[in-house]
């Protein structure tokens with residue numbers, strides 16, 4: 001049954017009307033889509049909180065709003081050194097609820113806030129996961145990778161030493177040829 005205090009079956013209008021606040025802590029394990037983007041087993045938690053608000057819209061009607069904060073840390077793969085990088089994810093966004101998908105599409109361009117379709121059975125934790133996924137960096141990377149030497153395969157280094165001419169020597173030859 002829907003209830004203003006059920007995080008996965010939230011009655012959004014009641015939540016906003018009562019200016020309710022919900023908060024919690026959930027295992028990263030319970031967020032499979034986020035989990036799938038991680039480099040290794042996740043053991044951390046997601047802490048989140050949501051505040052409801054009823055705000056008068058320009059048309060005089062009350063609109064339901066939700067302010068959402070969430071944070072966690074996930075292990076991702078550094079795209080420079082390919083080792084694990086612990087990435088903090090922080091979400092702090094406001095949403096305005098509209099009556100249906102068509103209204104959301106029509107008003108999306110002129111709205112600074114994000115629009116969601118109002119529901120009496122709203123999955124707040126799915127929204128938290130959506131927002132954390134959006135907060136993932138496109139290219140995860142250490143601020144500065146550990147500078148230990150990562151050897152290439154043995155064949156490559158052998159080829160470098162034996163066959164590859166010194167580029168400066170080549171340049172010098174070319175210069176000589178020109179003169």
Ligand SMILES: [Zn+2]
Nearest residue numbers: 078081142145
């Ligand atoms: Zn790195």
